[in-house]
Amino acid sequence: MSAWLESAIARGQDNSDWLAPKRAHALELLSATKWPTRKTEAWRYTPLRPIERSKAVPVENQTGLLPLAIDGLNAIELAFVNGQLDKVQLADTLPEGLTIALGSELSPEQQASALQEFSTIKPERHLFGLVNDALVNDVVIVSVEENVKIDEPVRISSLLSQGAESHTRVLVSLEAGARLTVIEDVQAQGDSLSTAFVEYNIAPKAYLEHYRFALQTGSNLAVGGCHFNLHDHAKMNSTIVAFGSELSRLDTDIIHAGEFADAKLNAMYLLDDKELFDLHATVEHAMPNGTTEENVRCIVADRARAVFNGRIHIHKDAQKTLAELNNRNLLLSDKAEINTKPELEIYADDVRCAHGATVAQIDKQALYYLQTRGVSRAKAQVMLNFGFINELIDLMPNETLAEWIRPIIRERFAQMEVM
């Protein structure tokens, strides 16, 4: 066991709030957990040394940090500053049918029912999920009432100051037929450490549009998870854009707990310098007639490392499932590294499942073609890289967000050192 985990366990001991039973359970599991090494399958390509060495500490001071403005976006801001919900930034009035509340401020009955849901979607195998269970200050609960459609997106930002350690947790519930857009966003200054987990419970016929942006770079250590539970005829569409950091790890779990659920996940990561981004995307088809479509694209430059593990698990009863995973990678430098592992685990026969993975560099002929048309080599590289990623940006349902992120991505490519 590492000193870091030991100290986390020790800090988790004295908390006796409403989450106490869940915390106790997490601590029990944690004390039985071996600290991951190279031989631990889930952390095979992502060494945890930076976390062991981290000097980040919880910071009480919350002022002065604001989420980046997104042009034309009219969002309901839910900002965590160094792990604490910043109530000042929360709007006074919310659209009808939407509630946002802190778990500690709920009535005992409401707390009891929140406890029923808390940490049930997030699987127990996530080590830092357990750390989050034990160390999180409080849980923010977002819920949308039956058949209510919320037009404004809810933006959950996690803002970290230099050297801060933060643990944030949100529980989002969409009741039957509800519709909601959630944007998760992390903005961290150097030497910080964060665990950020969000659980989504999507009731029958409800629809969740989801975005997660991790565009901070540098020496931030970020471990997080998005966990989705889909009931009958529920739908979700998720887009993840990440730039990586010294250590970034994201676990997504999509659980088809009802029939005829539909999930789409498009993830792209663009890594430069010495950045690392590790996405573990798991899909559990527990019920029949579900569909899943996943597209994951990586561009890795300089000495960066990309890790992807895409697991599709079709349970025995999940007949008539359609599941597809497509993973394409571009390696731009001879010091960069890509490790990818698309997995299929299938126990039902009447299903159609496929995955594909490719690793290559930019098509030399395409590059040559552009150069013969008078485009400089550097510019041609940016164009081709951008085109590769833009295919997924085009699939983003929210035009405002797509318009906002395109120039950011283009700028990113312009800065990348290419061979």
Add this chain to the structure above:
Amino acid sequence: MTEQIDKALAREYEAGFVSDVESETFAPGLDESVIQRISKMKGEPEWMLEWRLGAFRDWLQMEEPDWALVDYPKIDFQAISYYSAPKSMKDKPKSLDEVDPELLRTYEKLGIPLIEQQMLAGVAVDAVFDSVSVVTTFREKLEEAGVIFCPISEAIQKYPDLVKKYLGSVVAKKDNYYSALNCAVFTDGSFVYIPKGTRCPMELSTYFRINEQNTGQFERTLIIADEGSHVSYLEGCTAPQRDENQLHAAVVELVAMDDAEIKYSTVQNWYPGDEDGKGGIYNFVTKRGVCHTNAKISWTQVETGSAVTWKYPSCVLKGDNSVGEFYSVALTRGRQQADTGTKMIHLGKNTKSTIIAKGISAGKSNGSYRGLVRMAAGAEGARNFTQCDSLLIGDQCGAHTFPYVESRNPSAIIEHEATTSKVSDEQMFLCQQRGLDPEKAVSMIVNGFCKEVFKELPMEFAVEAGKLLEISLEGSVG
């Protein structure tokens, strides 16, 4: 239809195991004295004993791997006997009349000649079969070409320099738990050396190797193809083989020097156990080859037997322009579990590898493909293509794919694709419409599914493999 499936799945394999205890069999248990006794029995030189003991000490420090998707009761390594002398003639069945008729029926379906049937069923053959003359002509021809093909125990005596140089050079002693165990206790296996520029005049098969009885449990094979040589090696056979040992932990090492080519084909059809998977063979094999400049190693396997298979024939593409290939059909039924695949380690420039893996799961079985493609930083211009397809027959089986793809060279190109589906209703309908009964139709579709792999097998092997699949699937579909 379900009835038909149930009936087919209930079909028992009655190859018949004999478990007489021989007088020369070691008492169960494993310690250094057992290894010393094995080494002494084989009349091995001192360095070989030291090598074995070193491996044993490593093995004691190692842990049994648990990452494969297979489930079996813990093996008690102290309950295994590590040496048993070949069965004497008097204990063997005197003629085919004493052999299980079910087994004979299978042989007949496979079209195996009578003489071979007797060998396979373990009948005391030399009385009826003129094996000596066959083997002698065979040996003469190989000697003429300068090819060495003998039991590895003989090679340790006769060619110690070659063995010393290459044994453990591809699969290190400590490579994994089972390979370390094999190093410590292996009793025999094959040794092949093809001299420079020689094309081996015939396909080498364990079938013709003399003195090969009871080497099955911890078999050790070492094949060295010197510069510019070529050899094709066949292992196993399509007929269900009688075997007394439950745990098999073989190690196969291939060395392909510059411009050499080794083709290694396996058909494995060991006892898969009864309906509940009891008593079947555990097949934990380490197979690996190293390719020097312009060399090529091609693995082809048809795996239909064993209760648990744990096998990853691999290529280390060390030399520039070297080529690695892996073609596999793995069929599981009943309670069989197979976790098999390959590793292609690209180190040299312009190295190429192709992986075609076909998995067919029926009954309550589980089949997994587990593979690794690694492009090292020096693998300039390297290329890999991987295709893994799984076919599910019945709703109680599982088919899984775990490919690891690691690239550190931007000019390397890797493509991986995998699909899983069942035999399509449309295909079945079309075949039946043309007058084929469902069984024939499935067999035809499955054969088509495996065609890419079968075409890599030597001719007669391919024909047998096709038939083997047909028999294994008999009735299990409708």
